[in-house]
């Protein structure tokens with residue numbers, strides 16, 4: 180009995196009520212950090228201990244595999260028993276388990292293979308070719324997302340109505356052929372896992388009855404992010420008679436773009452009989468400054484179910500807002516602050532840097548590496564290890580060295596240009612036998628005609644492409660070389676045609692590589708900046724990129740700063756959180772600014788970000804950012820304005836010299852600050868503190884123009900930002 184009540188220890192009355200309520204449908208609707216996940220775990224423990232529910236009668240669905248592992252560990256700790264085969268996992272992993280167990284009823288071969296989206300795309304391309312479908316009118320990625328979309332809505336080819344439209348009819352036919360190929364090959368894609376397991380249960384009443392009987396209770400975390408198919412799956416599995424506990428927060432629904440339906444929360448209340456709704460209103464995670472600011476932000480959304488959150492905690496420190504003069508300065512501020520905190524005794528793993536777009540990690544990573552701060556990217560890869568970046572670098576390596584076999588193999592058919600594995604195999608064998616590089620063997624094979632027909636044409640086109648890239652980029656600056664290569668090779672287009680967030684992220688990363696190159700030649704990126712021009716610069720850049728990719732891999736137990744996108748931070752918490760790039764166009768992301776619905780989703784994402792912080796939150800933005808290879812002035816995000824000022828504190832530039840303007844010319848900005856006439860001017864640096872006879876003390880934010888018209892932007896305390904012509908303004912460096 181002691182054990183049982185221990186489960187209710189450290190719980191507030193509302194939580195206790197939710198944990199110990201008799202089994203029946205329950206919706207826990209509550210804001211961030213109110214203990215929803217904790218209630219879910221404790222409710223499971225309670226049902227096992229107080230009500231004798233067998234661990235195997237339990238089905239708990241989490242959003243990520245990591246969350247599933249954590250839930251299992253927490254349960255084991257609470258119950259003091261090992262829980263190896265309990266049904267705790269993501270929708271996909273649970274569906275997979277069902278299909279593996281009942282492969283015959285699911286009409287699958289015993290050893291069916293799961294294919295990821297890359298395999299899926301390859302398959303689509305092959306189909307288009309086999310059936311001679313014009314891949315310009317039917318771009319493979321579009322076909323792929325059509326198929327996935329149908330599956331997410333639970334539709335099989337025969338259920339899709341083309342409404343007499345020839346284009347649609349062709350799409351449906353492709354879906355059908357795709358499906359047939361999968362069936363024949365025993366292949367199951369991600370969407371298929373869920374749809375197939377839904378059909379498995381639907382078409383096998385005995386089996387369905389078995390599972391309805393077997394599962395005494397079904398629990399779902401992060402319910403606000405379930406999609407139509409998942410909702411249908413839950414409804415079928417429980418038959419609305421097996422009780423369900425779902426927990427969620429409409430304000431944290433951030434996967435609308437991937438088909439998640441917030442309405443599922445409302446539907447649940449209406450459709451599942453006798454649903455008891457519990458609201459948790461006390462937040463245990465954050466200081467009141469953080470929580471109240473987050474509450475104020477989310478109040479700007481109109482589509483809300485309405486919730487209140489309070490905390491008994493201290494007000495804590497204000498939220499620090501830092502305006503970097505550029506993205507590099509922003510990164511430097513973050514990393515400096517992290518190092519200070521480490522000196523104060525805070526573990527690195529207690530600190531997280533969150534950002535909206537994947538590509539933002541590049542500058543942060545480089546700064547962390549340069550300062551020797553170990554970091555880990557959660558739910559993603561390091562910048563220089565990302566697929567699209569490795570592909571781009573492989574092209575660049577080939578320009579310098581055609582005999583780089585690894586690079587050649589990597590990109591010979593990326594983007595697809597009809598060079599199959601058989602052709603590559605022929606080249607490889609030949610290279611091995613004659614002791615030459617693949618590049619050489621490719622030419623030999625073309626000469627003696629051992630490659631023929633389409634293969635020969637495709638291989639020749641590839642060789643020509645590399646030569647052409649080399650010729651065309653001669654004499655160009657490093658960033659222009661890279662820009663040209665990613666455009667002309669078709670790499671960027673390849674990802675541009677990929678719809679959805681993933682393709683978008685890859686395009687952004689490639690553009691970020693151009694930015695990295697530009698920063699590199701200006702000595703702002705890696706060190707030391709002895710880059711030189713053209714091929715020399717390229718060589719130096721490639722070696723630095725290789726260094727940044729390798730070697731720094733932290734071991735599993737190393738104390739690391741956590742980097743991740745805001746999306747992958749869902750459900751997690753950290754004592755210290757930095758959100759970087761809080762700027763219009765970046766966050767909210769430009770793609771979402773036109774549609775009110777998408778903008779609200781961005782605001783929810785911001786709410787998720789803010790509420791990850793327990794003790795201290797930093798919001799940073801840069802006034803000048805290199806984006807997509809171009810420098811742009813950035814405005815602070817509207818989300819910053821939506822936070823009440825009373826919770827914010829502006830961090831002042833520290834007045835230290837960070838970047839002498841004279842040695843680091845920036846396109847569009849001045850090459851030097853010294854002006855002719857008017858005598859010698861002191862050499863000034865961005866970030867430097869200066870005094871003006873009228874405006875007082877300030878910090879140099881920006882500089883532009885040359886000669887007499889050189890101007891600097893100075894942020895004066897009390898006077899705001901001002902642009903001053905250097906020749907006239909009497910600035911004294913401090």
Ligand SMILES: Nc1ncnc2c1ncn2[C@@H]1O[C@H](COP(=O)(O)OP(=O)(O)OP(=O)(O)O)[C@@H](O)[C@H]1O
Nearest residue numbers: 189190191210211212213214215216217463464750
């Ligand atoms: N009654 C309580 N007493 C002390 N700490 C609590 C209590 N309830 C929750 N917590 C703590 O508060 C933090 C937030 O809890 P939890 O992660 O379960 O919240 P959540 O509602 O799931 O948040 P999110 O919406 O971000 O997923 C955790 O550290 C948890 O241990």
Ligand SMILES: [Mg+2]
Nearest residue numbers: 215216217750
């Ligand atoms: Mg949670």
